[in-house]
Amino acid sequence: MGIIERIKEIEAEMARTQKNKATEYHLGQLKAKIAKLRTQLLEPPKGSSGGGDGFEVTKFGHGRVALIGFPSVGKSTLLTMLTGTHSEAASYEFTTLTCIPGIIHYNDTKIQLLDLPGIIEGASEGKGRGRQVIAVAKSSDLVLMVLDASKSEGHRQILTKELEAVGLRLNKRPPQIYFKKKKTGGISFNSTLPLTHVDEKLCYQILHEYKIHNAEVLFREDATVDDLIDVIEGNRKYIKCVYVYNKIDVIGIDDVDKLARQPNSVVISCNLKLNLDRLLSKMWEEMGLVRVYTKPQGQQPDFSDPVVLSAV
Numbered sequence: 001m002g003i004i005e006r007i008k009e010i011e012a013e014m015a016r017t018q019k020n021k022a023t024e025y026h027l028g029q030l031k032a033k034i035a036k037l038r039t040q041l042l043e044p045p046k047g048s049s050g051g052g053d054g055f056e057v058t059k060f061g062h063g064r065v066a067l068i069g070f071p072s073v074g075k076s077t078l079l080t081m082l083t084g085t086h087s088e089a090a091s092y093e094f095t096t097l098t099c100i101p102g103i104i105h106y107n108d109t110k111i112q113l114l115d116l117p118g119i120i121e122g123a124s125e126g127k128g129r130g131r132q133v134i135a136v137a138k139s140s141d142l143v144l145m146v147l148d149a150s151k152s153e154g155h156r157q158i159l160t161k162e163l164e165a166v167g168l169r170l171n172k173r174p175p176q177i178y179f180k181k182k183k184t185g186g187i188s189f190n191s192t193l194p195l196t197h198v199d200e201k202l203c204y205q206i207l208h209e210y211k212i213h214n215a216e217v218l219f220r221e222d223a224t225v226d227d228l229i230d231v232i233e234g235n236r237k238y239i240k241c242v243y244v245y246n247k248i249d250v251i252g253i254d255d256v257d258k259l260a261r262q263p264n265s266v267v268i269s270c271n272l273k274l275n276l277d278r279l280l281s282k283m284w285e286e287m288g289l290v291r292v293y294t295k296p297q298g299q300q301p302d303f304s305d306p307v308v309l310s311a312v
């Protein structure tokens, strides 16, 4: 049986299992099994050098932003509008087949914006160019999840799930769990506050699943078993994400209002050039870029060429 089939089988078992106090240890163990298989899925196949067919685009500027979304939501149209680099746009799906870089000039800084092929459900398992697209997302400082305002909210959840499946965590900070493997001494489990999701037994079981028998674990927040697994896996990437609802020209004002009130969201229309300024300022804000103007002694500072630092 392949890795994907095994993941599907465990997911089915989890769906069948009722969630209660008695099953929580078993469910935790199944979660760890899935996490291990997903990590295996990300490893390059044996015998390959591990690279080659990815989208190799050199980093440029003070930060990198990736456009992630379903096909035909307007990613290429947006890149063309914000950067002046032309990326082919059309009404059919999968118009873009590779990674197209452009540069945004904003507040005296240069931000690399990457247009990418659309991704679909199953991308994390290798459907379409999903794996390559997600690899680019992982290399970015910010993800713009582009959504079609007239399509179902389900798309946002599907994409978030696909990105999570490969270890991306959007708008989340790393769990406050100290974890260190040891050579001897067994497992020491401690917390600085009462825990409501994980107890010592569950923690032992998860560690057992990873064949870890000596370690120090200290919970500094009321974290979940998913958080614990993330910390043990250690390969998670925490990235900010702005949800960009495009094509608001085709929906009613009440719906626009609803979308605009979602957290971390910006509503735009490329066709009507609506709210693109707001998108740029939100991007800037989320990237936490800070300009520092250096001043040579006895001279005026050069206001056209700041040193740009990232505050996040």
Ligand SMILES: Nc1nc2c(ncn2[C@@H]2O[C@H](COP(=O)(O)OP(=O)(O)OP(=O)(O)O)[C@@H](O)[C@H]2O)c(=O)[nH]1
Binding pocket: 069, 070, 071, 072, 073, 074, 075, 076, 077, 078, 088, 089, 090, 091, 092, 093, 094, 095, 096, 097, 116, 117, 118, 119, 246, 247, 248, 249, 250, 268, 269, 270, 271, 272
């Ligand atoms: N109504 C409306 N249509 C738009 C808007 N922005 C883009 N479109 C249209 O949506 C279609 C798809 O645009 P693309 O830019 O090719 O979308 P994409 O996300 O790059 O698509 P793929 O590369 O195929 O994944 C085109 O026909 C665009 O003209 C908008 O703000 N409003």
Ligand SMILES: [K+]
Binding pocket: 071, 072, 073, 089, 090, 091, 092, 093, 094, 095, 096
């Ligand atoms: K398209």
Ligand SMILES: [Mg+2]
Binding pocket: 075, 076, 077, 088, 089, 095, 096, 115, 116, 117, 118
């Ligand atoms: Mg495109």
